[in-house]
Amino acid sequence: MSTEPVISVRDVYKSYGHGQVKTPVLRGVSFDVQKGEIVAIVGQSGSGKSTLLNIIGSLDTCDKGKVKVLGRDFDSAREKQLAAMRNQDIGFVFQAFNLLDHLSCIENVVLPSVFTHAKASEAHEAGMAALTRVGLKDVAKRSPTELSGGQKQRVAIARALYSRPKLLLCDEPTGNLDTDTGREVIEFFAELNRDDEVTLIIVTHEERLSSFAKRIIHIQDGVIHSDESGAKA
Amino acid sequence: MTAGKLLKLVLDNARRHRREFVLSGFGIVFGIAAFVFFLSLSMGVRSKVLEVFPLERVEVIAPTAGLAGADLTKRMDDSTVELIQNQELVKVKSIVPRMTLSFPVALSGYFEGNRMSLEFIGDGVDPAYVRDADIGDMFKDWETDPAPLLDCQLPKYTCEGLYYCDKQDMKCHHRVPVVVSKNLIEVYNKSYAKSHGLPIIGGMEQFIVQRGGLSKMRLYFDLGMSVIDMNQKNLLSEPRRVEGVLLGISERAIPLGATVPIGYVERWNREYVGEKAATAYSSIIVELQHKEDVAPFGKWLMDVPNLRLEDSNGERFASIITIITLIFIVIALVIVTISAINIGHSFFMQVSERRREIGLLRSIGATQGNIRMLFVGEAALLGFLAGLVGVGLGIGVALTGDWYFVHHTADFAFKPKTLFDIQLWIPISGLGLAVLFGVIGGALPARKAAKMQPAEALTQ
Numbered sequence: 001m002s003t004e005p006v007i008s009v010r011d012v013y014k015s016y017g018h019g020q021v022k023t024p025v026l027r028g029v030s031f032d033v034q035k036g037e038i039v040a041i042v043g044q045s046g047s048g049k050s051t052l053l054n055i056i057g058s059l060d061t062c063d064k065g066k067v068k069v070l071g072r073d074f075d076s077a078r079e080k081q082l083a084a085m086r087n088q089d090i091g092f093v094f095q096a097f098n099l100l101d102h103l104s105c106i107e108n109v110v111l112p113s114v115f116t117h118a119k120a121s122e123a124h125e126a127g128m129a130a131l132t133r134v135g136l137k138d139v140a141k142r143s144p145t146e147l148s149g150g151q152k153q154r155v156a157i158a159r160a161l162y163s164r165p166k167l168l169l170c171d172e173p174t175g176n177l178d179t180d181t182g183r184e185v186i187e188f189f190a191e192l193n194r195d196d197e198v199t200l201i202i203v204t205h206e207e208r209l210s211s212f213a214k215r216i217i218h219i220q221d222g223v224i225h226s227d228e229s230g231a232k233a
Numbered sequence: 234m235t236a237g238k239l240l241k242l243v244l245d246n247a248r249r250h251r252r253e254f255v256l257s258g259f260g261i262v263f264g265i266a267a268f269v270f271f272l273s274l275s276m277g278v279r280s281k282v283l284e285v286f287p288l289e290r291v292e293v294i295a296p297t298a299g300l301a302g303a304d305l306t307k308r309m310d311d312s313t314v315e316l317i318q319n320q321e322l323v324k325v326k327s328i329v330p331r332m333t334l335s336f337p338v339a340l341s342g343y344f345e346g347n348r349m350s351l352e353f354i355g356d357g358v359d360p361a362y363v364r365d366a367d368i369g370d371m372f373k374d375w376e377t378d379p380a381p382l383l384d385c386q387l388p389k390y391t392c393e394g395l396y397y398c399d400k401q402d403m404k405c406h407h408r409v410p411v412v413v414s415k416n417l418i419e420v421y422n423k424s425y426a427k428s429h430g431l432p433i434i435g436g437m438e439q440f441i442v443q444r445g446g447l448s449k450m451r452l453y454f455d456l457g458m459s460v461i462d463m464n465q466k467n468l469l470s471e472p473r474r475v476e477g478v479l480l481g482i483s484e485r486a487i488p489l490g491a492t493v494p495i496g497y498v499e500r501w502n503r504e505y506v507g508e509k510a511a512t513a514y515s516s517i518i519v520e521l522q523h524k525e526d527v528a529p530f531g532k533w534l535m536d537v538p539n540l541r542l543e544d545s546n547g548e549r550f551a552s553i554i555t556i557i558t559l560i561f562i563v564i565a566l567v568i569v570t571i572s573a574i575n576i577g578h579s580f581f582m583q584v585s586e587r588r589r590e591i592g593l594l595r596s597i598g599a600t601q602g603n604i605r606m607l608f609v610g611e612a613a614l615l616g617f618l619a620g621l622v623g624v625g626l627g628i629g630v631a632l633t634g635d636w637y638f639v640h641h642t643a644d645f646a647f648k649p650k651t652l653f654d655i656q657l658w659i660p661i662s663g664l665g666l667a668v669l670f671g672v673i674g675g676a677l678p679a680r681k682a683a684k685m686q687p688a689e690a691l692t693q
């Protein structure tokens with residue numbers, strides 16, 4: 001492939017703690033992700049999946065190694081540029097949804113607009129479009145506390161989609177959902193990938209999710225144990 | 234992030250955390266209320282004091298000194314006035330020498346049908362100094378009037394209008410014009426009238442009109458007589474009577490006595506004591522251009538003509554008030570400081586409780602600066618709201634106190650109509666202080682929130 005990868009991770013190291021109690025989590029991880037890929041990151045609990053995802057999303061920093069996302073080199077990027085990238089180009093979906101309960105659903109969805117110069121009316125329009133996309137136009141004015149888990153996750157996804165990101169980083173997005181609602185979310189991701197060419201990185205435990213991915217990166221003992229592309233049909 | 238969006242976020246959070254807001258804002262409320270209350274009080278009292286004792290008006294006196302019974306007190310006369318006039322150290326607005334009577338004079342008169350007799354405490358000043366729109370040009374030395382004196386009319390030795398028949402020469406002399414200070418009226422109203430069951434003197438005009446005009450208020454000076462000590466010795470002349478007329482109230486009259494044109498005092502002193510007494514001034518009232526000049530002027534007086542300034546009551550009171558004010562401001566600042574610490578404490582807890590929210594905001598594009606501004610903004614809003622309540626409380630208590638003071642405390646001399654002077658800068662700086670201390674309290678927690686690693690904030 002001639003085009004630049006969306007994500008380029010080179011020899012990344014990360015450990016937590018200091019001195020004696022320093023525990024290495026990532027010990028030299030390298031891989032590239034191309035535009036439009038769906039990548040599942042799997043591995044045992046505590047193997048460093050979330051840590052890796054957070055580093056890719058610039059929510060955490062690595063101790064050593066090079067990370068480049070959407071053409072931006074994290075070493076030289078300034079804090080403001082990374083924040084702008086998270087605001088414009090990257091969407092996050094968390095296992096715990098992370099909706100703010102004191103805001104309505106639509107206010108949650110348009111929250112990223114707080115850090116832009118978008119007008120309130122424009123933001124509302126884009127937010128409603130995102131909510132419509134996840135099929136929750138009708139709950140816009142309601143509080144997230146009144147929603148089911150699946151609905152909450154869809155509102156959170158609508159928030160992640162608000163800025164029409166190029167890259168979606170999901171950390172166990174179906175972890176708190178039952179099988180059926182989990183499947184709906186997965187199908188929605190597939191549709192998103194197909195229609196908008198959104199690159200998807202999904203950290204997961206679940207067999208179903210990893211089987212829908214075209215590529216599976218298996219992390220073990222802080223290194224990539226296997227990286228299988230298109231092996232499965 | 235635009236200011237409007239920040240404000241909306243801050244307001245949302247404030248509404249969400251009303252309880253914490255109210256609890257941690259209490260200190261600011263009371264601190265600022267105390268600040269506004271005490272500053273307004275001291276401004277009010279200060280301006281009342283300086284109204285009675287203006288700072289830039291000082292009184293030059295000769296230091297009293299004696300050696301083996303001899304009076305070595307330095308004399309002040311026209312050369313002293315000239316010296317002050319010609320000095321170039323400070324700008325002088327006016328110089329008015331005063332001369333007190335060097336011998337006893339008894340003053341008597343009829344007031345509300347009562348004959349009153351008392352020791353005359355008074356002095357003489359340049360008539361031009363006292364003359365104003367209210368007093369008119371009747372306040373002058375009539376004895377130097379070139380118009381020839383008329384003979385008293387027989388058979389009862391009477392004279393027209395404001396003239397009286399002087400038994401010395403049987404000619405009609407103009408009554409000696411007299412002004413009194415409003416302090417005297419105050420003291421009369423608040424103490425004397427009350428204890429003697431006499432009517433209160435309101436405005437002077439009203440007083441004059443009620444009693445049928447100026448000429449009705451006649452006074453009698455018995456020169457060389459005393460109501461205290463009946464045997465006057467060593468006087469150059471025999472006692473005699475001259476008549477006076479009360480013209481009105483002047484703030485330039487001697488504070489607790491009466492003032493006449495200086496010419497009369499000079500002549501009477503010469504007649505009863507001698508030439509020396511007729512040329513020595515008791516004090517010189519100097520009005521300076523700037524009140525800041527009082528100190529250098531005082532020093533110059535000491536160094537050059539070896540005179541000094543009478544302790545200025547205004548200055549003495551003003552500095553006492555300043556010290557008391559400072560003490561109260563320090564107390565208010567201590568309260569506000571403690572509440573800033575309290576706010577800091579509360580905000581640190583907020584930051585821990587809202588880790589997830591902070592992490593989320595970072596993940597959707599908030600910079601460290603945005604997060605810091607969010608918490609600083611909340612602290613500033615807290616300070617502002619608490620400041621508003623505090624200013625309101627301070628003003629409310631001041632007005633209530635004022636109302637109580639005016640309506641429910643005993644009347645006394647110089648009792649002001651209001652105790653407080655709530656100048657605009659007081660509530661404004663109170664609000665400013667409240668916001669400032671809110672921000673100071675929120676600064677460290679805001680920093681902690683901003684420095685939080687977003688990935689870490691999002692875990693748990």
Ligand SMILES: Nc1ncnc2c1ncn2[C@@H]1O[C@H](COP(=O)(O)OP(=O)(O)OP(=O)(O)O)[C@@H](O)[C@H]1O
Binds near residue numbers: 044052
């Ligand atoms: N902020 C932190 N401070 C200290 N240790 C941490 C921190 N974050 C993660 N760790 C440790 O790093 C290791 C990897 O954590 P990580 O969350 O990346 O694992 P994971 O693969 O996502 O696990 P799970 O499947 O349970 O989510 C764990 O042992 C965890 O205890």
Ligand SMILES: [Mg+2]
Binds near residue numbers: 050171
């Ligand atoms: Mg994890």
